[in-house]
Amino acid sequence: MITSPYHLQRCYALPRCRVCGSKAWVKIPWGNTWFCRTHFISYFEKKVYQTFSRYTPRIHKKLLFAVSGGKDSLAMLYSLAGKLAEEGYSLAVLFIDLGIKGYSEYARKAVEKAASDLGLSLIVVDLDKEHGFSIDELASRKSTFSFGKPICSLCGIVKRYLYNKVASDNGYDLVVTGHTLNDIYAFVMSNLTTGNLEDLVKLRPYVPGSASFVARARPLFFNYEYENRLYTLARGIDVVLQPCPHSPLQTGSLTTSFKKQLLELEKEHPGIGLMFMKNFLKKVIKSIEYSKPSxxxxxxxxxxxxxxxxxxxxxxxxxxxxxx
Ligand SMILES: [Zn+2]
Ligand SMILES: [Zn+2]
Structure with missing residues (x-):
């Protein structure tokens, strides 16, 4: 007995891969399209490569991939490293051991495995050993020291600083990070809300370097977290699955709320985040940049x-x- 439209679809219209017509493995809701596992992998790799090569000028030689051990940065690394190495780029992986108990150990293992799978050299910065503090310590002393920022923002400051420092100290001319559409959407919305235009104009797939700031590329700019997770599943890539133990402390942060909001919006308007990012980049950012104070x-x-x-x-x- 057919009880729902969903049941009906399962019985009579088995979804097929858009490319080869074989049984579908996944649906891309915003494109209303289906792929088998193999063609999802090719779709994903092509998309990430296209974002990278369309926005990143061909002036860089030594690329440093900042990889956290989570699904996003690992999907980025696995999908892009091979192709860029073929094109003659010199690549290495950077992992920051943040000293988060019950999390950093697993993250480190996942990144070590990825670097060895892909034959890439790995730079590990141990925050506690090299700088005398861990994110756990920062989180526990946070209220005493009243930094006035959620722990995830402080962790972000630490990571951004170290990406830039390690890259410039070791002669890398491009830092490649795994920020996703979901992350950037949330950053854009929070910066718009607080009127922080300075940071808003830096939210693009490529930010050129300056005297001491190493250039940055974000090849997952148009990728939903959902796609990245699927890619790691499709390729059987080991990732850290548990959330960072400090992330529940983030409740109340604007970016977390905007991330949740995007997930809700996508349910009723599949692809709205993608449309937002494309228009932000094409139209909004240009007019802000025109009037931005230096x-x-x-x-x-x-x-x-x-x-x-x-x-x-x-x-x-x-x-x-x-x-x-
Ligand atoms: Zn197929
Ligand atoms: Zn300093």
Missing amino acids: QELVRCSICGMPSSSNPCSFCRIKLKLGKA
């Missing part, structure tokens, strides 16, 4: 890295922890 950079008097403030945000965290 930001003066200074050198941090402690670490010597460029920053909009002195000391830089990273050194201010260390100072407050008494680790500078």
